[in-house]
Amino acid sequence: MEDQNQTQEAQSTQEPQEPKQEAPFGQSSSGVSFPTVGQPQKSGGPKSILIIGILILVAVLGFVVYKSATGKDGASPEPTSFENQIEGSQDSGVTSPTTQATATPKPADKASVSIVVQNGTGITGEAAYLQTQLKNMGYSDVTVGNATSQDATTTTVTFAKTLSQDIVTELTQKLNTIYQKVTTTTGTSGTSDVLIVTGLRKGATAKPAATSVPTATASPSGSPKPTATP
Numbered sequence: 001m002e003d004q005n006q007t008q009e010a011q012s013t014q015e016p017q018e019p020k021q022e023a024p025f026g027q028s029s030s031g032v033s034f035p036t037v038g039q040p041q042k043s044g045g046p047k048s049i050l051i052i053g054i055l056i057l058v059a060v061l062g063f064v065v066y067k068s069a070t071g072k073d074g075a076s077p078e079p080t081s082f083e084n085q086i087e088g089s090q091d092s093g094v095t096s097p098t099t100q101a102t103a104t105p106k107p108a109d110k111a112s113v114s115i116v117v118q119n120g121t122g123i124t125g126e127a128a129y130l131q132t133q134l135k136n137m138g139y140s141d142v143t144v145g146n147a148t149s150q151d152a153t154t155t156t157v158t159f160a161k162t163l164s165q166d167i168v169t170e171l172t173q174k175l176n177t178i179y180q181k182v183t184t185t186t187g188t189s190g191t192s193d194v195l196i197v198t199g200l201r202k203g204a205t206a207k208p209a210a211t212s213v214p215t216a217t218a219s220p221s222g223s224p225k226p227t228a229t230p
Contacts, residue, residue: 108164110138113193117144119230120152120197122207127230130178130198137174144230147197153206155179155199159186163193178202 115134119127127144134142155175159168168184171194175182180200200206 108166110167111140113139113163113167114141114191115139115143115194115196116190116192117142118147118195118197119144120147120149120156121200121204122150123204125230126198126201130196133174133178134171137170143192146230151206152197152199154181154183156197157182157184158188158195159184160188160193161186167194180204 117127117130117134127146131142131144157171157175159171172182172184175196178201179198180202182199
């Protein structure tokens with residue numbers, strides 16, 4: 001009986017213990033919470049929504065840029081015909097032709113051109129006049145004389161076949177500015193490169209024909225008849 005009383009007193013003297021609380025579901029006893037299935041999580045607020053919107057916008061822009069760079073259906077754009085021609089020429093090793101500079105023709109040597117001028121009008125000084133004009137153009141080898149016929153109205157010119165075309169053109173243009181009518185031919189002009197038989201100059205008239213005079217008996221001591229000046 002005494003033993004039972006002592007036991008009851010000992011129990012009564014012990015402090016009452018608080019009941020142990022169980023941790024809520026999804027949270028450990030150390031205070032760390034874990035997500036639970038089916039339990040809604042708290043929203044991050046407007047800031048989180050703004051960040052998500054920016055990420056979506058960046059992704060859309062990146063996709064658009066990629067599609068435009070790769071072409072339709074992700075295929076790279078096909079090269080144009082011009083690009084194909086360039087690639088073909090590079091692959092075949094064929095180089096495009098380069099523009100070659102044309103050489104400047106060498107001017108004709110006028111000093112080496114021999115010209116014979118014959119007076120065909122019978123007008124004194126016609127051959128000498130043309131000789132002066134030709135020398136002023138740079139032709140130094142010019143000789144003068146009289147033609148067989150002295151009633152020519154048209155100036156005739158014979159050029160050697162080997163003569164430069166530049167010389168032919170220049171002389172023809174010059175003669176056309178001096179004389180009423182000029183005819184040119186190509187062939188053999190004797191020992192010279194150019195043979196010119198003068199006709200009437202522009203504004204000139206033909207020399208009157210000489211009237212017939214009685215033939216006088218020449219004396220043995222008569223002086224020789226003078227020749228006309230070219």
